[in-house]
Structures are given as structure tokens and as C-alpha cells.
Amino acid sequence: MKPSDAGGYLWRSAERSHVGKVRQVNEDSVLMRPDLGIWAVADGLGGHQCGDKASRMVVDALAEIAPGADLEGLLMTARDKLIAVNDGLIQGIADLPGSTPGSTVASLIALGTTAAVLWAGDSRVYLLRDGRLRRLSKDHSQAEELVQRGLLDRQDVVGHPASSVLTRAVGAAGALELEDVVIDVFPDDYFLLCSDGLYNEVSEPRIEQLLAEHDCESAAEALLQLALSGEARDNISVVAIQVEPEQDRADCSETALNPVFFRRPDTRES
Template identity: 35%
Template sequence: MVLQLAAFSFDTGATTHVGRVRTLNEDRYVVRPDLGVWAVADGMGGHDRGEVASSLIVRLIDSIGPAVSAPDLLARFEDRIIRANAELRRLAESTGADIIGATLAALLTSETYYAVVWSGDSRVYRLRAGSFEQLTRDHTEAQELVDQGVISPEEARTWPRRNVITRAIGVVDEPELAFEHGLLAPGDVFLICSDGLTGHLEDREIAATLGTAEPTAAGAQAACDRLVATTLDRGATDNVTVIVVACRPAGAPPDRHRE
């Protein structure tokens, strides 16, 4: 799907799959290029009603409505996450559940600006001019140990408690969000994904696939489909969700729309 906004047009693809092991897909996503909003929520496995948490989060994000500026968009987004967090806390208390929560990763764009917002280990990457970068930083015990120099990034991939999350929506009374922001550039390709993807693919493999996601009507969706297909080929032990967003200058020749 290609949609043009004032400064950039965006080719968006999205795919989700339950995987090879799970029977329930607790991942949810929202794709609203008309609002400049893309997000993935991953219901926390091992806790009650993970799919309820992720569904609630994306439903509230989807209600943001048109923003008048980048600060307005970010404020609207934060408001929806605060509401979602409060509702999940109330639901957990009323049902006697320990935790009803989900991780979150989102990309927001307005005019020439972008912001990345996250909580947990769902990720956002960017491919720019051949350079591939993880814009988020996992909120996990393993990442904290890497930051402290206790283990290496390579050791973190097989660390016994690598899936222990230190932040998520619905876990504490006030949602703990992290932010990065900057300027968009023509040719940027963003990837938003749940950890079901990164648990099976190395960053270099993701980057190679994103390099084929040129801003065309088929490029972003084809990249999503290839990433999920590779994950399934490798066993897909978790739900996997992928969104790809490719940017190009406004005014470029229009492409065929693809839903």
C-alpha cells in the first residue's frame, strides 16, 4: 500500500503469523500511513490474556485521529498508551490476573520528522543508505547484562533468561516508554517487528531482505512476506509480526496501490 503525505510517500507492507508452535497469535499490529502511525504489540507469553492486551493497545492507537504537528502526534500517541496501560491494570485487578500486558514498538511520522516509541523487546530498525541500525534497545534482563559488560551481545542470544522482559505496557501503574527521533530521508526503510522475527534471523539477514524493499507498490509487502517465510522455515517457535515502511520524496511518480 502506497500513501502520499505532504513531505514523503510511504510504501507499507505488513504480515503476521501464529508460527509453527503456538496455537494462538497474541501479536497485533496497526498500519495507518494516513495518520503517520505504524505499531506492533506482542501479548506477553506466559501471562493471562496476552491477546487481550495487544488488541486493546492497537485499538486505542488506531483511534488517534489526524494530528496537526509532530508534537501533537506524539502527545496523542502517549495519551492512548497511558489509557491502554490504565485499562489493562484495571482489567488485571478485576479478574485476579497477575499481569495482562504486551510489548510495544511504534514508528510515528509527521512532515519530515519521525519518532520511534517502544516498551519491551519488540524492535524498530532502519536501513538508510546501506547502513542498517536498530533504533530501539531491548528492555530485557539480557540487554541489561550486555550494557553492564557481564555478557556479550552474542552470548545474549542464547542466555537462559534472554526472554525476561523488564518493561511492557500493563505491567506497572505508569507505562515506561522509550523514545528516539530524527529527520526522515528519502530511501529510508523502517522495520517494526515482534521478537518472533529476531529470535530466528540475524540482523545481517534482515538487512539483506530490507535492501530489496525499494519504495514500490510491491517492495515493502514482498520484504515482509520473505522475512516471515524465512522465520517459518526455521521453526517459528513464537508468533511473528513484521511491518516494513519505505519512504520516498513526495511528488515521485505514483505506484500501483496494494492492500
């Protein structure tokens, strides 16, 4: 079974990526491969040289994953691909002293009626199910560690100096530490992958509301515009993914093997 067969499910997805109002370069990269059952957001480490290159290396590596027979194998392949990118970035640092490219990664890999979330850093993966939003990933940051130790209230994380200090990222250390979660997938599940440029500008209650009220295309646009209505100090990237029963497809030309997805013209530098 190919990842896009999805056990009779139809996967719809849409993405947006914007440089924001302050940065000169969009260091985020987005991957949408519904044909492979793989989606990802990568955020080049802010303020570091070649962050855009590092994030592109991450998504390009994940895009190379071939269809597999089981989710465990796909997850292992994704890990190997990201470790290879990490090794390449570390070697690049050794070859070019003073250059420190790196990237977060938040990815969703779907096969059959299960999906795996694989991440490092503070880009996030959310699930909206039965109208309730929950975060599937956990930030790899000093702020999150302070929260876990009871030294910082979660509502005080945004804007806290420790929130910008990552404890894991691709290219940050010789040994890449990735975290993963495997979940069952049901019709009407709604996933959101995003960089911190979104959730630092848009609260989780508003994210929940917009996902619940809109299809993936409209939600991706609404989330981007809401983030841009604020200070938008960072790059903003979102991937919205809906899971539907295959029989609900509106056009008979749509199949689970060739799912519908939406991509707007490149907005990386807009």
C-alpha cells in the same frame, strides 16, 4: 499538515503476522495506518492469559489518534493512549485476580520530514539507510541490561534466559515507562517494525540484506518465510515501511495523503 502529508514523501508499507509453528494463538497485533502516519507492532506477553487481547488494545488505542499539527503533540497523544491502556490492564488484573495480560509496543509516528519511535518492551524498530541497518529501539529486557553492564555479550542474547524477562511493557506495572526517539526522515529510508519472533529467527545481517534487495511487500513476505523456515517457536510479525519522494509514484492516483499500502488476508491463525 496531516501525518500522511509527509513533506512530499510517499510512504509505502506492508505487514505480515503469523502464529508460527508452536503457539496455538497469535498474541501479536499489527497496526498500519499510513493515512494517519502511524504504524505499530504489539506482542502480547507470552504465556500470559489474554495476551492477544492486550496487544489488540494497544494497536486499537494508537489507531484512535487524530491527525495533529505537530509531531510533539502526536507523540504526547500516543503516550496518553498507551498509559490509558496500561491503566485499564492493571485495573483488569485487580478485578480478575490470576489474569495478567500485557503487551510490548513498538510504534512509528511520522509527520512532515520527521518521525518518532515510541516503544516499551522488546519489539523492535529498525532503520535501513544507505544500505546499512541500525536499530532505533533498545530492548527493555534483563538481557539488554546485562549487555549494557558488560556482563553479557550481545551475540549471546538470543536464547539467553534473561532475554525473555522484560523490564517494561504495557500492563506490567502501575506506571508505564515508555521510551522515544525522534529522527529526521529522508527519501529512500526504510523502516522495519517487528516482534521478537522475527529477530530471534532471522539475523540482523539477513534482515539488512532482504530489506536492501526487496520492496516492502516482497521484503515482508521474505522475512516471514525465512522466519518460518526455522523453528518459529513464537508468533512472527513484521511491518516494512519505505519512504519515497512523491514524484516517484508510479500511478497519478497515488498521493501523499492517500499513500499506497499492502495488506494480505488475515494470517493471525494460519
